[in-house]
Amino acid sequence: MRAVVFANGIMNKWPSGFGLSMKRDLIIAADGGFNHCRKWNVIPHVLIGDMDSVNPSELEAISTGGIEIQRFPVKKDDTDLHLALQLAIDRNAREIILLGALGDRWDMTLANVLILTAPLLRGVRVKILDGTCELLCLHDHQAINIDGKPGCVVSLIPLTGPVRGVTLSGFEYTLDNETLAVGTTRGISNIIKEDTAEIAIENGILLVVIDRGC
Numbered sequence: 001m002r003a004v005v006f007a008n009g010i011m012n013k014w015p016s017g018f019g020l021s022m023k024r025d026l027i028i029a030a031d032g033g034f035n036h037c038r039k040w041n042v043i044p045h046v047l048i049g050d051m052d053s054v055n056p057s058e059l060e061a062i063s064t065g066g067i068e069i070q071r072f073p074v075k076k077d078d079t080d081l082h083l084a085l086q087l088a089i090d091r092n093a094r095e096i097i098l099l100g101a102l103g104d105r106w107d108m109t110l111a112n113v114l115i116l117t118a119p120l121l122r123g124v125r126v127k128i129l130d131g132t133c134e135l136l137c138l139h140d141h142q143a144i145n146i147d148g149k150p151g152c153v154v155s156l157i158p159l160t161g162p163v164r165g166v167t168l169s170g171f172e173y174t175l176d177n178e179t180l181a182v183g184t185t186r187g188i189s190n191i192i193k194e195d196t197a198e199i200a201i202e203n204g205i206l207l208v209v210i211d212r213g214c
Contacts, residue, residue, distance in 0.1 A: 001026060002095040003088035006044065007081045007112060008032030008053055009103030014040060015129035016212060018097070026091060030084035034062075036100045046070060048087055049080030081112055086120060095125040102130050117159055117205050132213030143200035144208065146170075148192050152214035156180060156187030156199070157207040165202020170194040180206070 003026040029044040032053030048070040101112040116137040128135040158180045168175045172191040
């Protein structure tokens, strides 16, 4: 099952080429992510969080409209997005799409990107979609094939330590079993040269940022 989670960041554009289904997807609004649902005429199955970003009058209407509400205290250890991801995992989602996860609060943006490394998400395909951009993480012994137009930009950013055994094919700049260290920029702004490009790693956690707006 796939879960689609609306977070409370900025979502001025609908992700390019992305579609969702009320019947097939589990749609979760993480607190203020409900405002994005309203904007894009999406009815979530679940609204979760401390509700500090939802209009109280709307919350009363939501509670009688068939949407499941899971309310948490404002003083809590986890963010609303973390709670939404845990809910998706608890309901057996094997793929999770995050919308509205980036924004103008850098602390929240960085936390939402780094949450891709969370142990609870191991073994689950998780992507952040933002306009034409797609963010995902590769973990130990994982690989990904990217179907995209030649000329699209892909950046690789090690997150928690050096990423070893990095192999790239189908790119302008290829790598063969090499290491990318944290704090270096060698993986930034590579270019897809073929219809399908592949990224594979041996160990580490690698953030992959794909800009499909080429």
